[in-house]
Amino acid sequence: MEMRKLVTALMLAVGVAVLAYAAGSEPPYWAFFWGPADPPFKDDGAVKHVPGSNKGFTITQIHDLYDVPDWFPEDHPSMPEPVLHGRKGEVPACGYCHLPNGLGRPENAELAGLPAAYIVQQMQDFKNGLRKSSEPRMGPPKYMLEVAMHATGADVTTAADYFAKLTAKPWIRVVETDMAPRTHFAGSMLMPDETGAKEPIRDRIIELPENVELTELRDSHSGFVAYVPKGSIRRGEVLVTTGGSTLIGGRMIPGKTTSCGVCHGPNLEGLANVPPLAGRSPSYLVRQLYDFQSGARHGVRAVLMRPVVQNLTVNDMLDIAAYVASRRPQ
Ligand code: HEC
Numbered sequence: 001m002e003m004r005k006l007v008t009a010l011m012l013a014v015g016v017a018v019l020a021y022a023a024g025s026e027p028p029y030w031a032f033f034w035g036p037a038d039p040p041f042k043d044d045g046a047v048k049h050v051p052g053s054n055k056g057f058t059i060t061q062i063h064d065l066y067d068v069p070d071w072f073p074e075d076h077p078s079m080p081e082p083v084l085h086g087r088k089g090e091v092p093a094c095g096y097c098h099l100p101n102g103l104g105r106p107e108n109a110e111l112a113g114l115p116a117a118y119i120v121q122q123m124q125d126f127k128n129g130l131r132k133s134s135e136p137r138m139g140p141p142k143y144m145l146e147v148a149m150h151a152t153g154a155d156v157t158t159a160a161d162y163f164a165k166l167t168a169k170p171w172i173r174v175v176e177t178d179m180a181p182r183t184h185f186a187g188s189m190l191m192p193d194e195t196g197a198k199e200p201i202r203d204r205i206i207e208l209p210e211n212v213e214l215t216e217l218r219d220s221h222s223g224f225v226a227y228v229p230k231g232s233i234r235r236g237e238v239l240v241t242t243g244g245s246t247l248i249g250g251r252m253i254p255g256k257t258t259s260c261g262v263c264h265g266p267n268l269e270g271l272a273n274v275p276p277l278a279g280r281s282p283s284y285l286v287r288q289l290y291d292f293q294s295g296a297r298h299g300v301r302a303v304l305m306r307p308v309v310q311n312l313t314v315n316d317m318l319d320i321a322a323y324v325a326s327r328r329p330q
């Protein structure tokens with residue numbers, strides 16, 4: 001009984017400390033971008049093309065949430081119903097947002113190669129209110145919640161099997177720089193200003209399409225480039241590989257976090273049902289680290305991430321994400 005009281009008191013204290021910590025900072029806009037939704041697409045009736053594909057789609061077809069435009073069907077096994085069509089008016093197709101090859105975009109998540117059991121668990125966490133976004137004004141995570149609410153158990157297991165069989169590929173080029181393109185919010189993600197203007201990157205990661213036009217056509221061969229501050233990859237490497245611990249006079253002084261490889265695999269390639277991290281979107285990674293810390297993401301297995309993120313600042317999360325995103329997916 002006494003023990004139980006003590007444990008409860010301790011848990012409360014930790015909870016309060018975590019809340020107080022996270023409350024000190026706003027979710028960083030460069031990872032949790034939001035703004036007005038795009039105006040409806042204008043379809044000029046023309047059939048569009050992308051390099052290397054013999055397919056053609058109109059703008060209306062490209063933005064059909066219930067019949068995913070697939071430029072490169074030869075890249076992946078045939079998409080099952082929940083991934084290709086979803087259910088009209090109820091559940092949009094997973095492949096629309098996450099792309100048929102599962103590589104995803106900065107505003108959502110890469111699903112290619114995630115363990116099927118992990119995907120199923122996350123869908124339950126979303127559905128049960130255990131996984132939300134720290135920035136309620138950001139649109140796409142809200143749409144994901146809607147999807148999880150309405151997808152059936154069969155939809156979820158079918159989709160999970162499909163995405164788990166796909167292979168993650170290099171998709172995001174990480175570039176250290178002092179200056180980054182000036183950006184604006186464009187419906188779902190940040191886009192470079194048309195003027196081509198640059199501005200100091202400061203303490204931000206700016207993740208943009210390699211080719212704006214092709215990304216707007218949802219070309220699943222046209223990836224992203226993430227501009228990160230100079231020195232961030234190296235600082236992130238130290239945190240990820242050592243947790244920031246140092247050896248002083250033969251004594252190991254613990255760092256502000258734990259090395260990630262023990263759970264996520266030595267090359268961050270994932271281990272059993274712990275998800276892979278290498279090469280994934282740094283915007284997504286920062287959102288997750290921030291959400292674990294703020295408590296917005298507190299699913300069944302998120303408790304293992306609690307001590308990892310507890311003492312991290314947003315700049316630490318930035319450094320970690322810069323390093324992790326720069327690793328080759330395995
Ligand atoms: C309208 C767009 C949209 C659709 C459709 C969609 N998702 Fe998502 N999904 C998202 C967004 C956005 C996120 C990232 C949320 C965040 O940043 O916290 C996400 C995240 C996820 C994650 C978490 C990944 C991880 O690494 O933890 C899983 C799993 C997932 N989606 C599965 C699915 C499945 C399965 C379907 C189809 C049944 C689906 N999604 C359909 C937008 C979408």
Ligand code: HEC
Nearest residue numbers: 257258259260263274275285288299301302304305308320
């Ligand atoms: C004690 C084991 C453990 C350690 C150490 C650990 N993680 Fe995790 N991590 C997990 C588990 C388990 C999950 C899945 C949580 C869930 O189901 O919500 C996870 C999830 C994540 C996610 C979300 C991935 C996604 O697909 O949404 C990120 C990002 C992450 N960890 C980063 C890190 C980083 C960076 C480190 C090192 C600084 C680290 N983790 C150390 C166990 C660990």
